[in-house]
Amino acid sequence: MDSFKPLSALLGGSLIGASAALLLLLNGRIAGISGILGGLLASPSRETGWRAAFLAGLVLAPLVYAGSGGSLPAVAVDASFPLLVVAGLLVGFGARLGAGCTSGHGVCGIGRGSRRSLIATGTFMAVAILTVLVTRHLLGA
Secondary structure, X not given: OOOOOHHHHHHHHHHHHHHHHHHXXXXXXXXXXXXXXXXXXXXXXXXXXXXXXXXXXXXXXXXXXXXXXXXXXXXXXXXOHHHXXXXXXXXXXXXXXXXXOHHHHHHHHHHOOOHHHHHHHHHHHHHHHHHHXXXXXXXXX
């Protein structure tokens, strides 16, 4: 939170919300990243193009920003590679179990007033808070 800037957070959140709303309005689809990736990895269909473009935009947008003179934040990962693999698998399992990920439920579902998404997002947040409490404060990791 040392470099938090309310204006950039507001701008970033507005761009995320606008892109999710546009995808829903123009394509009739929810901007849930796990569902978009899952649909892309499934058998090829007429939806492959927009799914690939959406995911490519997630990867390319920061590169374009950095290439145009913007500065990206430094990223430091203190966890071991095996721990990251296990964490990634748990997140993937949770996304399947919850029938969606934080982007689908937290950004799109809450905006649509979905009761299921409100419960899912509350669960995500409660588990995240509990995980930080246990790993950082009780175990001292």
